[in-house]
Amino acid sequence: MAKTLIVYGSTTGNTETTAIEIGNVLGKEGHEVVLQDVSKSKVEDLGNGYDLTLLGSSTWGDDEIEFQEDFASFFEEMDNADLKDKKVAVFGCGDSTYTYFCGAVDELQAKVESLGGKVVVESLKIDGDPGDVTDEIVGWAQEVAAAL
Template structure:
């Protein structure tokens, strides 16, 4: 059974809710998932996941939420190569801002730099278009994570 580390960056709880729903959906697809709300690089690496799934909202001017920013910095500073890891990013944002889905973009770029293999192009969910991001995220997960 493949393992997925679900790393969540949230401000008001929307990304957290999507992550919780994602774990349920991925569990039904026979994945062993662990949620990392205040992720540390050591904890995520210790879980030894086959796949990293980052689900993050964006705050401020395209910034990474406070709860996951230390994890992002640890990744940048320690730069562990992810050559044998696959990853996916679900980014929540608001297209009325200049840096739409900026946190997701930053994570996507960094995971690619670390030589991870992208499972699917990043999913961008616009708060202006949908009030229930899980309605877009869950079918996307089912499409890209079905064995």
């Protein structure tokens, strides 16, 4: 059974809702899923004993990209994560009216790649309310499951 860690940061609950939906799909696909709020996570957990690691953050800021407030310090420490050759997927919520739509997702993906992690599917960027795009989230999670 594949073991999957999902670490998410969410201020108003949108990325959390997305993470839960993804976790439900992966569970149905037979994964053992550990779902963790980033504020309760350690970078050392990433990839450690997991077949797949999912990272999710919303984007804040205005003129510049800011991570979700709990995710910001975690991101700063990510150079200590052993993600080399580990399978990873990235997701997050944002709003396309901002200059850097889901900029945190792009920065997370770049960080994972710089650490030698393998991003297994195109990153998921949710524009607005994730409740409006459940099918997209389910489809993406199924793609992630199939990429293992």
